[in-house]
Amino acid sequence: MGITTRDFVEDRLPEELKKVLLSVAANWGDVMDDLEALEVIKLNGAMTNEVYQINWPAKNGAVGRKVLVRVYGEGVEVFFNRDDEIRTFECISKQGKGPRLLGRFPDGRVEEFIHARTLSAADLRDPEISALIAAKMREFHNLAVPGPKNLIIWDRLRNWLCVAKSLCSSHDTQDFCLDTLGMEISMLDKELSQDYQEVGFCHNDLQYGNIMMDEETRSLTLIDYEYASYNPIAYDIANHFCEMAANYHSQTPHVLDYSQYPDLEERQRFVRIYLSSAGNQPSDAKVEQFVQDVEKYTLANHLFWGLWGIISAYVNKINFDYKEYARQRFGQYWLRKPALLGSSGKPQEDI
The missing domain is CATH 3.30.200.20 (Phosphorylase Kinase; domain 1)
Structure with a gap:
């Protein structure tokens, strides 16, 4: 209305x-x-x-x-x-x-005003639409955007952690384990920053509401570039996968359903289409390696949006349960970390 x-x-x-x-x-x-x-x-x-x-x-x-x-x-x-x-x-x-x-x-x-429809949560799981998104992401990552091409993910995480600590009550600081997150960020920075990783101009917030589709031409437009920056492309794809657990138009928009997270076959298909859209067919080994890199970057993504949720709870008046959203993202981080990196923080040989 x-x-x-x-x-x-x-x-x-x-x-x-x-x-x-x-x-x-x-x-x-x-x-x-x-x-x-x-x-x-x-x-x-x-x-x-x-x-x-x-x-x-x-x-x-x-x-x-x-x-x-x-x-x-x-x-x-x-x-x-x-x-x-x-x-x-x-x-x-x-x-x-x-x-x-x-x-x-x-x-x-x-x-x-873009004369196209905004995608729904269900659209992200449609194989045809998912393939279009994979190709569109590749195109977006290749955009030539002026400015430094330095990664910002790690500095941004550290800055947001400082902001969160400055805003939070002592109860929230303890509840969200904020005093331990500095070490977690440094560990991830060390473990995930590989010489071979590809960097591109990333959207960093590719949830379904930021993707519009022309029903006649089936062409996609990505909108809302507030968090866009140069980053590892594996991080951007990890963010997109994580967004498949969300439905921001439900009765409980802050609740995440990780049963909706794409399974291994879906992730492999998305990565293969993404890589092949550049014109060359990737080897199975390259696909597997990239899928593993993407999965590890989901950890950085959980911390990113967890900190975003905590800060938003203090500064934003929009009707959304930011703290509960943050609690779920941090919970997923601690749940998935042992399987992806090992309890010591070091990558396992087999994922």
């Missing part, structure tokens, strides 16, 4: 958003004298920002206009640099790989 124009446009963003919308309408040749003509629809499922679809009638009774308005969540500046994210957005847009940036205002931005 849409919220009223008065609630959103007048009360929350009195003038700045109005000016951007009027400018966008004017650029399209529309005359929008009456802001009450706007139709505002709140889109569900976002956990960091609030997202709205805004419609208005086009000039001469043509097909109505649609834009997407993204209102930045409170406190998210602790997670990423907004200016860096905007530069990434504009770069990807100019390469024709994402929606166009139509305008900015202090608390958010206006984006091109």
Whole structure:
């Protein structure tokens, strides 16, 4: 159900958003004298920002206009640099790989509305759609995005741990074992950083809600680049696999179901399609090695989103049980670590 124009446009963003919308309408040749003509629809499922679809009638009774308005969540500046994210957005847009940036205002931005459907949790398990995602990820990882190509995963984890400790009560610090996580991050940094690993420009948050599909052409568009950066490509695929346990549109969006995590055959198929989309058929040995690397990087991913959940519980007002989400991610880390790395933190010979 849409919220009223008065609630959103007048009360929350009195003038700045109005000016951007009027400018966008004017650029399209529309005359929008009456802001009450706007139709505002709140889109569900976002956990960091609030997202709205805004419609208005086009000039001469043509097909109505649609834009997407993204209102930045409170406190998210602790997670990423907004200016860096905007530069990434504009770069990807100019390469024709994402929606166009139509305008900015202090608390958010206006984006091109993609005429495609957002994927559902079930779509990630569809073999045909999964194959499209694998090829699209390869294409995304090959994007030329300006800026340092240094990995940020380990520094970001350490920074987020410091933030989490500064925000948490002593009870939460003990409950989430935060005092031990510094050693865990260092151990993972040492064990997972291999000379042979491939680095690419990674999305780092490829959940189903950030993938859109044109039903006619079956083409995919990846959206929402807030966490995008250069990272090991195995980490990005690990993140995507972990997201298969989530359904953010359920009655309990914070609850993860790891029975939905892809089995070995599914992971092998995804990796093979990913590697072969570059034009060469990978050997079975390369596929197996890459699948193992991806599995190990799920550990870093659990810590990443576990810390995100703890911090979000203190800084974000969106209705989502961030602490319980964090508890599940950390629980999965401690559960899977012995099988993937051995109890001592050293990789086993056979995974």
